[in-house]
Each structure stands twice: as structure tokens, then as C-alpha cells.
Amino acid sequence: MKTKLHLLYGGKSAEHQVSLQTALAVTKALDTDKFEVYPLYITETGEWKRGGLLNGPAESVHQLKLEEGGTTIAPLALTNEEETEETQTVVFPLLHGPNGEDGTVQGMLELLNLPYVGNGVLASSAGMDKVIMKNLFDQAGLPQVGYAHFLRSEWEKAADTTYEKVESELGYPCFVKPANLGSSVGISKAKNRKELEAAFREAFDYDRKIIVEQGLEGAREIEIGVLGNDEPECSVIGEIAPKTEFYDYKAKYEDGDTAMIIPAEISEDIYEQVKEMAITAFKAIDGAGLVRADFFLTKEGKLYINEVNTMPGFTPFSMFPLLWQHTDVSYPQLIEKLVGYAQQRHEEKQKIKHTFKKKISPVD
Template sequence: MQKKLRVAVIYGGKSGEHEVSLISAASVMKAMDLEKYEVLPIGITKEGEWQVGTQSFPALEGSLGAEKLDQLQSQLPSVSNVTNGKQLPALTSEFVDVVFPVLHGTYGEDGTIQGMFEMANVPYVGAGVLASAVAMDKVMAKMVCASAGLPQGEFVHYLRAHFFNQKEEVLDDVEEKLGYPCFVKPANLGSSVGISKANHRSELEQAMDLAYRYDRKVLVEEFIPAREIEVAVLGNDDPQASLPGEIISSSDFYDYQAKYVDGKSAMEVPAKLTQEQTKQVREMAIKSYQALDCTGLARVDFFLRKDNEKILINEVNTLPGFTPFSMYPVMWKETGLPYSELIDRLIRLAIERYDEKQSLITSLES
């Protein structure tokens, strides 16, 4: 009988997307075949405390259900040597076979915890340190995509000190370069947290104030009358793109409420595009994925302008949601890859990338 892989699923975290992470992690664990995997849930509280095994269960009760929790507990590996609390668990290759981080936002998809996995020398699902950090910073990601020749909307960005020391100058600059309406975003945050639409100067100032509560760098983008198209990408050196999907938001724009809470936003997969548009958006998704040096998975978001049907890249998300409302698994399902097989593929990709890196290290040392 083949040995089960021990998979540590890490969720929660200190970011503003803590609750979304719990729902995503529950969906991932529900889909994991317990005949193949020995699942070790590891939760991180909003205060940064680590909860291993049964200590992490209370946070999952609402989204995972009692039956699945019982199943997980029945196969739970021994963690008697692991300390709960501020001390990090022993996430070494001797303790787990692979880590599946389901951590959205700050400290989860920005390269922070990926660096810890690298130091622990353990395989992990998703992008590496560099791709995670660059993709998380929307300004840096836009610069990289621009260097790869990918078309984007107009944008400007400002550091907190610049804004609060020269507020009127910054507001004038936005009005001159972008006009109204425009969108204001924290540069390093996901899931549409802290994003506002500004229709005039007072709303712009309020939007900037809000965004700076989350980040020291703020991005302001032109308003683009467009359809919102997304593509799921999967793979390491030879990535594949899913059929594109379209978001039809329940609100003025696809904010946190529309994305995760109200469940009223519509998803259309595949999106109603021409054959040429479908081909183009899938090619652009892979091009941006490779430009950022992504591995494992990413969701690439686009705008399809309503006036001239030009396709513009919006952003790349290296750890997209896995909730029941999330586009990433839905797009792969409609492309022919069911949820459970998607999880299998992601775990294999993590191990393949780890093995390749180990062979490079070995060859350098020999």
C-alpha cells in the first residue's frame, strides 16, 4: 500500500482576509481524499498564534462541519511534540511531506511565509518568495507586466508620507492624470479590501485615507468601463490556462462584500467571448504568469473594454480564493479538472518544484 502524504493545511492568519481563509481552507480539506493524504490542519489566529491539530478545529466548525472534523480527527497524525502558541511548529520535511498554505493577503501570499517554508526546506503549494512578493505589490506587478509588453490601464501611486505631506499636490496629480471616476487601492492587499471608487475630490481624499490604513503605498487607477474577465493558470515551467470566466458583480464594483459575503455576484464560465478573444486572454494569462515567475497556481484578472474591446491586464493573484464562490476552482471544473483532482495536481506540482530545486542544490554541491 502506498504511503499517504502528510499535508499540512495552513489557514487563518493576521490579515484582513482571515475569515475568507477559513472558508477556503475548509473547502480544500473537504475535497482532499483521506485515502491519499494524512491531513494536518494548522490554524493561525488573528493575533499570530499557531494552533496545530485539534487545537485548530474550533475555527473550522462553522465552515467544515462536524462530520468532516470527525474524519480529520480520526486520521490526525501525532503532534504531541508540537507546541501551540507563538512558537512556530516544526514544519520540516521530516514532519510533513508538503504544506498547502491557504492564507490570503498579508503574511500569507506576499512571500513572508513562503520564505519560512524555504528555510524549513519543505515543499509547498503555490508561488515562491519572489513571485508572491511581486504579485502582491500591485504597483510592482504592473511594472513587471508592462516590461513584458502587456497592456494595462493608466495608474499612479504614492507613498503615505508623500500624500500626507503634500495632500493637495497629490490630489491635483490624480485629477490631472486620471480624472474621475477612479479607483483607489492599497498596493499590498488582496480580496478587494480597502478599495474605493472616487467620483470627486472629497471622495478621493476619503478613499486615500482609507487605503493608507492598510498600506504605506497606494495605487490609483483610471476607471475603465469594462467586463471583468478572469483566467485560472496552473503549472510550473509549462503552465496551462483554463477557460475564461466573467464576473458580473452584485455591486458597483467587485468589492469584498460582493466577492465573499452576499453570494449574489454571478459567475459565467466560460465567458461569452469570441474564439479569438478567448485565445488572446488565455495567452496573456500565461505570459503574465511567466513574467512574474509564478509556479503552482494563479488567477489572472483582465478588463475587456466595452468601447473598443481591448483586453487589459488588471492583476495577478497567486493565492486565489477556494471558497464555494471562488472563480479559480470553478473555471478549472468547467475546463475539465474537478476540484479534488485540482488539489491533487497542486500537491504534485509543489513536490515536483521542490525535487527540481533539490537536484539543483545537489548538483552545485557535488
């Protein structure tokens, strides 16, 4: 059976350009003997455009914007009515950030009863909202650094009170982040009150809710890939070694001024602890398909989970695919595995009953 694969990318998000780069890389890795590939582009204003069948890799990001030959569609037009016994439709969301990675698109695909790659509605929304995610990790017993969260409205009413809470509960240095964004957008490190005030303003530009996390001086940043559905597996561990003070957007996407050490030099005991914690985190959010789990490792050997990313960077040079490449899963094989997990999960969902008939006891 040939799979009709819709690559869904772009999106009304600050991570729009990152998504385009991901989609370009995926088109170059897909085997057209196994997949019929259709581009599905969401513009920065939220318009949906569908392109025709790709007979080979896309040549550029410009081509993927479908400015020529693309047809504007309503999202509800994505049905599987044209499916035959020889093909099965699967949607591969390659969206990063809000309006794509946060459960919104996943909910729409659930309503359309279409199989799709990656995490479902709950895991996507919980994984996007760092506050909810950390609350779930707390409940699962996973160790984390101290954190506090604030709404824009409470900050606007009493800014000094929010700063004082950070200083009394977390101290400096600390990291200030939008609660619902990825790719290190809007994140700042604060070492004093002046920097904290600027960091709050920066983060609130991107979300109505922010999170402030306690800084760990000298801690190593390590990451692991998780792949699967009910029985997830883990990759080798990688380490982020930024040459700047922390792994911000510029270091991640613009400078290339960051070393990724794969596999990381860690003990077998630490590796086993990271795997166990990563799978616990995956299950805590009811993950499916994939996540990248990020940790801090202190000089004393103490592990803290930082976050999980439910749609991690996915170019061939991103950490998640590289972790699996070092686990003997190539980039094309990784894509095929993810599509297979999507089909498996969809088939399982079709077994769920959606009607209920009450049993009537016979009258004596």
C-alpha cells in the same frame, strides 16, 4: 506514497476569515486515503497552533480555530524529520493577504526545505504588491490602464499635490486600492475630489502604499485560471457581473449580489489573446502552481490586464475552482494537481548545487 498534508490557514491579516472558509472547504474535498491531513492555524495575533490528524472533514470554522486540542508551536518546528519512505510532507498555504500570500511564509518554508503548494517567494511578493506587479507587466509588454502610486508619508506632507496628480494624469472615475491587500478590502471608486479624498483615507488604513488606477467605463471584467509550473495551462474564461458599481468586498463575500458567468461569452480570438497574456503574466512574476489572471475587456474589444492573484479565492464556489470545473477538473482533482506541482517543484530544487569547488589548473 501517502502525503502528509499540513493545511496552513488563518493568518495575521484582514483576510483571516476568508482563509478559514477556504480551509474548511478544502478539508471536505480531500481524500483521506491519499492524504494525512493536519490543521495548522495562525491566529489573528500571529500565534501558530497545530492540530492532530483529521480523520474526516472539519465540521466548522470554530473547529479549525483549534481552541480545543490544538498545540502552540514555533514555526521552525515544521520540519520533515518524521518523514518516512511511505509519507512525504507538503504544506498547503491557504492564507490570503499580507503575512501569508506575500512571500513571507513561503520564505520560511524555503528555509525549512519543505515542499509547499503555490507560488514561491518572488512571485508571491510581486503578486501581492500591485505596484511591483504592474511594473513587471510593463516590462513584459502587457497592456494596462494608467496608474499612479503614493506613500502615506508623501500624502500626509502634501495631500493636495497627490490629488492633483491623480486628476491630471488619470482623471475620474478612478479606483484607489491598498498596494498590498486582496479580496477587494479597502478599495473605493472615486468620481470626484471629495470621494478621492475619502478613498485615500480608506486605502491608507490598510497599507503604507496605495495605487490609483484609471477607470474604464463599461468594460467587462473577465478572469482566467492558470495552472502548472514551467508549462502552465489555462482554464476557460469567466466573467464577473456585479450588480453594484464594482466588485467590492461586500459583493464578493457578503451579499452574493454578483453573477459569475462561466464560460464567458467571448470570441475565440479574444480567448486566445487572454490565454497568451495570462501565461506571459505568469512567467513575468516567475509563477508556480496557480494564479488567477484578471482582465478588462472594453466595448471596442481592447484587452487590459488588471492583476494576477497568486492565491485566489479557493472555496468550491470561488471563481478559480469553478473555472477549472468547467475545464473538466473537479475541486478534489484540482487540489491533488496542486500538491503534485508542489512536489515536482521541490524535487527540481533538490538538484541545485549549494557548494562550489574551484577547479585548480595543473601547473606546467
